[in-house]
Amino acid sequence: MKTVLIAAMASKNRVIGNSGALPWHLPEDLANFKSLTTGKTVLMGRKTFESLPEKFRPLPNRRNVVISRSDFSGPGFETFASPESALSELKKDGVAEAYVIGGSQIYAEFLNRGLADEIWVSLVNGEYLGDAFFPVFEKEYEAYSRTPFQAFEFVRYRKK
Ligand SMILES: NC(=O)c1ccc[n+]([C@@H]2O[C@H](COP(=O)([O-])OP(=O)(O)OC[C@H]3O[C@@H](n4cnc5c(N)ncnc54)[C@H](OP(=O)(O)O)[C@@H]3O)[C@@H](O)[C@H]2O)c1
Structure with a gap:
């Protein structure tokens, strides 16, 4: 099973959130996220789940963990009590790709437990006010694809 961290930063x-919400409104990023994760399995922390708008909670047409x-x-x-228990259940079920959102x-x-095979990041141009950040990972991962969008660049990294 491949485990991919997917984020907008x-x-x-490196800001990813502010007061429990996204700091920006980027329809192009939401559409890209939807097309990449629809039909797949998404894993998230309890706070992120609760931050989803009611209409999108659980995220439609995806297995929500x-x-x-x-x-x-x-x-x-x-619900699972740890990243490891969630991943082991998904492996048992034959899931090919798990998206950590x-x-x-x-x-x-x-990242600390070495459980991320790839990291896919929408690099949103500029600096934002926020209280949630994406950890530094660039020493252990290398970019292998870059797609430009209007307000961000979508970069895929894999473990070096
Ligand atoms: N820009 C983006 O791509 C993006 C994506 C997602 C979220 N966000 C933003 O990020 C912010 C939320 O992030 P956050 O860090 O505050 O919360 P989070 O990571 O979504 O959730 C934290 C919760 O996850 C559970 N948890 C964490 N580690 C665990 C472990 N090892 N074992 C079991 N449970 C564990 C705990 O839940 P319990 O307290 O229930 O035990 C903890 O309170 C929001 O602002 C959101 O909008 C941004």
Whole structure:
């Protein structure tokens, strides 16, 4: 199984979130995210799940997996108590690609444990005000594809 971290990050200061929400409104990025993850499995921290607009919670047409240490459950998603337990269940089910969609804590957990095969980032031009950041990963990963969009560049990195 391939595990991909997918995020949108401010190119100048690594911000990914502000007060529990995205710092920007980028329809092109949301459309790109939707086309890449539809029909796939998405993993996220409990806070990111709760930050999704009600209409998109759980994310439609995707297997939604939430990671939480608490007793957090509801319709349309599964909950696991750790990244490892979530991944082992997905492997058992024969899932080919798992997309880790945030937030800050969950990205850091996957990176610190060496669980990310690839990182796909929308590098949003400029600097944003925020309180959630994407961890530094550039020493261990190399860019292998770059796609320009109007307000961001979509870059795919793989482990060196
Ligand atoms: N720009 C982007 O691409 C992007 C993507 C996603 C999110 N975001 C932003 O990021 C922010 C949210 O990030 P965040 O770091 O605050 O929260 P988060 O990573 O979404 O969720 C944190 C929660 O995940 C659970 N968790 C974390 N590590 C765990 C572990 N090892 N084992 C079990 N459970 C674990 C805990 O849930 P419990 O407390 O329930 O135990 C923890 O409170 C928001 O502003 C959001 O908008 C941005």
